[in-house]
Amino acid sequence: MIVVKNLSKEFLVIKKSPGFSGALKSIFFPDKKIVHAIDNVSFSINRGEIVGYIGPNGAGKSTTVKILCGILHPTSGTILINGLDPQKKRQEIVRNIGTVFGQRTQLYWDIRLGESFELLRRIYRIDNETYNHNLSVMNEMLQINELIDIPVRQLSLGQRMRGDLVAAFLHSPKIIFLDEPTIGLDIQGKKSIRKFIKNINRLNKATIILTTHDLDDVEELCNRLIIINKGRIVEDGGLKQIINKITPYRLLIVDAEKIPVNFKTENCEIVKSELNRIHLKFDKNKITASQLIAQISLQIKIVDLSVKESDIEDVIENIYGQSV
Amino acid sequence: MFRWLKHYISVTNCFARLAIQRQMEYPTFLFGWIAGNFLQWFGGLWLIQTIMSRFGDLAGWKAEQVIFIYSLSVISHGLVVIFFLQTWVIGQMIIVGEFDRILLRPMDSFFLFIVRNINFVGITDAIPGIIIFFHACSLVKFHWSFVNIVNIGLILIGATLIRTALYMLVGSISFWKINRDALSVLMMHFQQQATSYPISIYPYSLQVIFTFLIPIGFISFYPASQFFGIGTILDIPFNFSFATLFMGVIFFFLASYVFTTGLKKYESVGN
Ligand SMILES: Nc1ncnc2c1ncn2[C@@H]1O[C@H](COP(=O)(O)OP(=O)(O)OP(=O)(O)O)[C@@H](O)[C@H]1O
Ligand SMILES: [Mg+2]
Numbered sequence: 164m165i166v167v168k169n170l171s172k173e174f175l176v177i178k179k180s181p182g183f184s185g186a187l188k189s190i191f192f193p194d195k196k197i198v199h200a201i202d203n204v205s206f207s208i209n210r211g212e213i214v215g216y217i218g219p220n221g222a223g224k225s226t227t228v229k230i231l232c233g234i235l236h237p238t239s240g241t242i243l244i245n246g247l248d249p250q251k252k253r254q255e256i257v258r259n260i261g262t263v264f265g266q267r268t269q270l271y272w273d274i275r276l277g278e279s280f281e282l283l284r285r286i287y288r289i290d291n292e293t294y295n296h297n298l299s300v301m302n303e304m305l306q307i308n309e310l311i312d313i314p315v316r317q318l319s320l321g322q323r324m325r326g327d328l329v330a331a332f333l334h335s336p337k338i339i340f341l342d343e344p345t346i347g348l349d350i351q352g353k354k355s356i357r358k359f360i361k362n363i364n365r366l367n368k369a370t371i372i373l374t375t376h377d378l379d380d381v382e383e384l385c386n387r388l389i390i391i392n393k394g395r396i397v398e399d400g401g402l403k404q405i406i407n408k409i410t411p412y413r414l415l416i417v418d419a420e421k422i423p424v425n426f427k428t429e430n431c432e433i434v435k436s437e438l439n440r441i442h443l444k445f446d447k448n449k450i451t452a453s454q455l456i457a458q459i460s461l462q463i464k465i466v467d468l469s470v471k472e473s474d475i476e477d478v479i480e481n482i483y484g485q486s487v
Numbered sequence: 488m489f490r491w492l493k494h495y496i497s498v499t500n501c502f503a504r505l506a507i508q509r510q511m512e513y514p515t516f517l518f519g520w521i522a523g524n525f526l527q528w529f530g531g532l533w534l535i536q537t538i539m540s541r542f543g544d545l546a547g548w549k550a551e552q553v554i555f556i557y558s559l560s561v562i563s564h565g566l567v568v569i570f571f572l573q574t575w576v577i578g579q580m581i582i583v584g585e586f587d588r589i590l591l592r593p594m595d596s597f598f599l600f601i602v603r604n605i606n607f608v609g610i611t612d613a614i615p616g617i618i619i620f621f622h623a624c625s626l627v628k629f630h631w632s633f634v635n636i637v638n639i640g641l642i643l644i645g646a647t648l649i650r651t652a653l654y655m656l657v658g659s660i661s662f663w664k665i666n667r668d669a670l671s672v673l674m675m676h677f678q679q680q681a682t683s684y685p686i687s688i689y690p691y692s693l694q695v696i697f698t699f700l701i702p703i704g705f706i707s708f709y710p711a712s713q714f715f716g717i718g719t720i721l722d723i724p725f726n727f728s729f730a731t732l733f734m735g736v737i738f739f740f741l742a743s744y745v746f747t748t749g750l751k752k753y754e755s756v757g758n
Contacts, residue, residue, distance in 0.1 A: 258593040
């Protein structure tokens with residue numbers, strides 16, 4: 164459905180030096196620098212998947228999204244969306260694409276929300292039946308009717324985001340790009356938007372590509388992750404699979420009456436040691452929790468314990484950590 | 488074809504409606520514009536009358552004939568403000584990502600650029616222009632024949648297209664060099680200065696430039712010269728209203744080509 168092969172995108176930026184002499188210098192001897200925003204990226208995404216496209220700031224996420232929907236042209240590489248090249252068939256591709264750029268609304272600022280929808284209805288030639296059906300389905304999930312007569316500039320961030328989501332789905336797109344759709348929202352707002360994304364994916368069999376810095380979004384929504392860093396894909400796979408691969412650790416937290424100063428165990432690492440609590444990190448492929456507990460209980464008197472799985476947060480920390 | 492046309496017309500109508508609503512949100516602005524623009528254009532009229540009463544005539548043009556030129560200039564300026572104001576702010580549109588939004592829609596991007604804003608505030612420019620035009624017509628005893636009315640219509644369309652084309656050509660620079668909207672403001676002042684008076688006051692070489700290269704002579708000067716039978720450097724045997732329209736269409740197409748090329752460049756480079 165979406166096939167990306169060896170995609171690269173370079174930007175030519177002119178480095179500005181500070182001060183007046185620097186400004187002069189950059190006029191006559193511009194210090195040009197090539198930024199490899201995307202570097203030889205390949206992946207393919209099937210119909211109906213929800214893919215989390217994540218990475219640190221400046222990793223190249225938004226650039227990828229822009230290329231996939233035909234706004235930007237790649238420096239090299241090929242893209243096929245439903246067998247078509249978005250560069251050559253922009254209008255056709257874009258008909259079946261919905262986008263939300265969380266940082267920037269696509270609604271018309273000064274007029275009531277409903278008018279923006281009406282404009283989209285005409286641009287995409289959505290027939291009345293589909294339009295009304297889509298609106299009522301989305302109203303159930305996002306309560307959009309209560310906002311429809313308010314000028315967009317008077318909407319709160321969360322309300323505006325609901326508007327942007329509805330706008331992106333009005334024409335029943337088959338592929339949806341969501342670039343930070345939960346940015347700046349409160350917990351309630353995030354929850355309702357996640358629920359909406361899930362439902363739409365199920366109802367329309369829509370393919371969703373989601374970029375976000377909110378790892379709860381990822382955990383709740385994505386069955387697959389593509390992690391990008393400095394323009395390169397570093398991981399691509401299922402959530403559990405990636406966690407297992409990058410951080411196959413568990414944390415065992417033990418409360419004891421007293422932790423001996425010279426306490427030592429094998430097959431695990433002491434992350435933190437307090438007076439009567441100790442944090443142990445262990446590789447779950449090497450030792451099971453019960454083996455470890457048995458081993459410890461020989462030395463100390465365990466009062467209480469808990470095991471914590473590593474999660475996507477640890478994975479991200481691990482990957483981003485390597486980049487600095 | 489018919490369906491295609493219907494689609495594009497329906498979108499155009501919708502944009503127009505949104506534009507009216509948008510401007511209705513800020514009614515007080517309108518009064519400011521009315522006051523400012525009326526003052527400016529009638530002030531310009533007063534200036535011409537004062538100058539001309541001192542000098543008698545200007546390169547063989549009488550005061551009322553210059554006023555006629557001036558009125559054509561003001562009306563066509565007003566029409567540009569109404570229909571094509573966005574051609575002045577291409578650099579700004581690039582910075583705020585407006586073209587991303589345009590490129591996301593399954594329609595022709597040049598079309599979406601052109602219809603996206605209809606700025607009704609521009610009638611505060613056009614109305615003074617029309618008043619001054621009627622004033623000039625009565626001074627020069629303009630013959631209100633059917634042919635002449637059609638000619639005026641064609642001239643205004645052609646003049647609006649020429650002006651818009653020049654704005655687009657200058658504005659498209661922003662696709663290559665970062666925000667050069669300041670040039671559009673310069674272009675506006677230039678157009679206003681150069682089309683308010685007969686271009687025959689300039690040296691021959693400038694007249695040639697204003698005829699073929701930057702064809703602002705066709706906005707007001709050449710059409711007026713034909714109405715009054717005043718000789719110019721350009722002696723062509725056919726109707727000047729067609730010449731204006733012809734130049735307008737040619738330059739508009741040229742400018743839309745440059746714009747589209749610029750947009751392609753934008754797609755390949757980003758902002
Ligand atoms: N139009 C542009 N011109 C020059 N450089 C650009 C342009 N757009 C993006 N870049 C550069 O490309 C790189 C990738 O940017 P991109 O916006 O794709 O990052 P991102 O992953 O979306 O980051 P964020 O999480 O901050 O949104 C950055 O180094 C950025 O500076
Ligand atoms: Mg981004």
